[in-house]
Amino acid sequence: MKFETANFLSVAWEAGAAAGTLIREHWQKPKSIDYKGAIDLVTSVDRECERRIVEVLRNHFPNHSILAEEETDWVGTQSHHRWIIDPLDGTTNFAHSYPQFCVSIALECDGEVILGLVYDPLRGECFKAVKGEGATLNGGSIRISGVKELDKALLATGFPYDQRERADFYLSFFKAFMTRSQGIRRNGSAALDLCYVACGRVDGFWELKLRPWDTAAGALIVEEAGGKLSDLSGNRFSIWGEETLASNGAIHDEMVNAALAATVPRNSLTQS
Numbered sequence: 001m002k003f004e005t006a007n008f009l010s011v012a013w014e015a016g017a018a019a020g021t022l023i024r025e026h027w028q029k030p031k032s033i034d035y036k037g038a039i040d041l042v043t044s045v046d047r048e049c050e051r052r053i054v055e056v057l058r059n060h061f062p063n064h065s066i067l068a069e070e071e072t073d074w075v076g077t078q079s080h081h082r083w084i085i086d087p088l089d090g091t092t093n094f095a096h097s098y099p100q101f102c103v104s105i106a107l108e109c110d111g112e113v114i115l116g117l118v119y120d121p122l123r124g125e126c127f128k129a130v131k132g133e134g135a136t137l138n139g140g141s142i143r144i145s146g147v148k149e150l151d152k153a154l155l156a157t158g159f160p161y162d163q164r165e166r167a168d169f170y171l172s173f174f175k176a177f178m179t180r181s182q183g184i185r186r187n188g189s190a191a192l193d194l195c196y197v198a199c200g201r202v203d204g205f206w207e208l209k210l211r212p213w214d215t216a217a218g219a220l221i222v223e224e225a226g227g228k229l230s231d232l233s234g235n236r237f238s239i240w241g242e243e244t245l246a247s248n249g250a251i252h253d254e255m256v257n258a259a260l261a262a263t264v265p266r267n268s269l270t271q272s
Contacts, residue, residue, distance in 0.1 A: 031043045061081065085213055
C-alpha cells in the first residue's frame with residue numbers, strides 16, 4: 001500500500017508541475033477571461049492547466065475517476081479512486097497578476113481523501129500529505145502553530161462569489177472574528193490558506209460555500225499537520241459541506257464560538 005501511495009503522490013506531482021509550469025509562464029501576460037458569474041472568472045490558462053493535469057492522470061490511471069473544477073467529470077470503470085482537481089485556485093488573483101494562486105490535487109479512495117498536493121508555482125512551494133503519514137512542505141515535515149488563544153491568533157478567510165448580494169451576512173462573520181483575533185488576512189486562495197494553517201503561518205481559517213476541489217487537498221494537509229477541521233458550528237467537516245473552519249486545534253472552540261456569535265441568523269446561509 002505504501003508503494004502504491006508513493007506512486008500516486010509521484011504522479012500527482014508530475015501533474016501539478018505540468019500545470020505549474022504553464023501558470024508561471026503566463027501569470028504576468030495578458031489573459032483571455034470568461035465570466036461564469038458577475039465575479040466568477042475562468043481563464044484559458046485554467047482550462048489548459050486542467051487539460052494537462054487530466055492528461056497526466058489518465059495516462060497513468062486510465063480507470064480512475066476525475067472531478068475537476070472547470071470541465072472534467074470523468075467516471076472511471078468500476079474505480080475505487082477519484083481525483084479531485086482545482087487546476088488554478090485563485091483565478092481572480094491570477095487574472096490580475098496578483099501573486100497568490102496554486103494548483104490543488106487530491107485523491108479519494110472509496111470516498112475518503114487519502115492524498116493531497118497543493119503547489120504554489122511562483123514560490124516553488126509544494127505542500128503534500130498522505131493519510132496517516134503526516135504533511136510536508138518541499139519534503140520537510142510541517143506542523144500547525146502553537147498559538148493557544150484566539151486573541152493572539154492571525155486568521156485567514158475568503159468570500160463566496162455571491163458576496164455582493166449577501167455582503168451583510170458574510171461581513172457578520174468577519175466582524176465576529178475581527179473583534180476577537182489579532183488580525184485577518186484575505187488572500188484569495190482557499191487551498192493555500194489551508195496549507196498556511198498547516199504550516200503555522202496562520203492559526204485559523206474560515207470560509208463559506210467552498211467546493212470539494214477547493215478543500216480536498218488542503219483539508220487533508222491540515223489534518224496531517226495536527227490541525228482540526230469542522231463546520232462553523234463545530235460539527236464534522238465534509239468537503240461537500242457549505243462551511244469550512246480550520247485551525248491549529250487549540251483555538252478551534254473559540255473560533256466556533258465566534259462564528260456562532262455572528263449577528264446575522266445562521267439560517268441565512270440556506271435562504272435564497
